[in-house]
Amino acid sequence: MKEQSQTQKICPKCNGSGWESAGPGKGVRRCSCMESSRIERMLAEARIPKRYENCDLESYQPTDPSQKTAKLFVDRFINKYPEVDIGLLFLGPCGVGKTHLAVALLKRIITEKGDSCLFYDFRDLLREIQSSWNSVSKTSELEILRPVLDAKVLVLDELGANKPTDWVRDTVTHIINCRYNDKKLTIITSNFLDTAPNHHEETLTDRIGARLRSRLHEMCKDIEIKGEDFRVVGKSAKSRFGTEIRDFGAKRK
Secondary structure: OHHHHHHHHOOOOOOOOOEEEOOOOOOEEEOHHHHHHHHHHHHHHOOOOHHHOOOOOOOOOOOOHHHHHHHHHHHHHHHHOOOOOOEEEEEOOOOOOHHHHHHHHHHHHHHHHOOOEEEEEHHHHHHHHHHOOOOOOOOOHHHHHHHHHHOOEEEEEOOOOOOOOHHHHHHHHHHHHHHHHOOOEEEEEEOOOOOOOOOOOOOHHHHHOHHHHHHHHHHEEEEEOOOOOHHHHHHHHHHHHHHHHHHHHHHHO
16 A cells, blocks of 8 residues: 555656656656645745645635735735835734735745745744753754745744843844845734824834834835734634524424
8 A cells, every 4th residue: 555655646747757858859857746846845844834824815805995905915916026125014903814914925925936935923933042042952043043034035923922122122123134134025914003003002113113113114015904803703603603503403393
């Protein structure tokens, strides 16, 4: 059974060699299966969380005008890439699809443009950097930051979620400044707005500092997304659907 499974995985075009015929008298060329393998590897290396690995533009169903606009900006970004000089900054409350759109963009850049991309929840990134300070750890801070700084497109999710200590601000400033200087595109999401809905709530500037917020204005197009929380709406719909099923069963009895 094991040999049969392995045989089924061998590409029929190149018989596993990685090269296929380019036509009579034209020699050989790299097989298309190699490109598929490369894309699969890049998607795996992009660190997309399992919860979001199926996110795409087709499954993002806007219910608010701002969501439609955000989706349009993502579509335009993908179509123009790599002739794009600024990233995107998605601002808005929880559950309006900021991460969904960011991941959809990242996946399309990998699969359609073939460029390296990376996803990082900012809180997880900080934890990994902090753990690298452990003398027992064999991973250095530079090793963790290198792929973050080098990725052609970086999705930095939940910016501002961590308590704004001096170390947090210095770390995010270093990442943003390096990518800015190297002209690398950064896609950012944050639950914090530039103007707080209530006077007791913090703004994005409060969380990351005025200097870094100013830099982000240069690096990214601000896209504020509004609307109801998809998770809450979806949960309510499932609850109603379950009730309808039970009622239908009761009526049949």
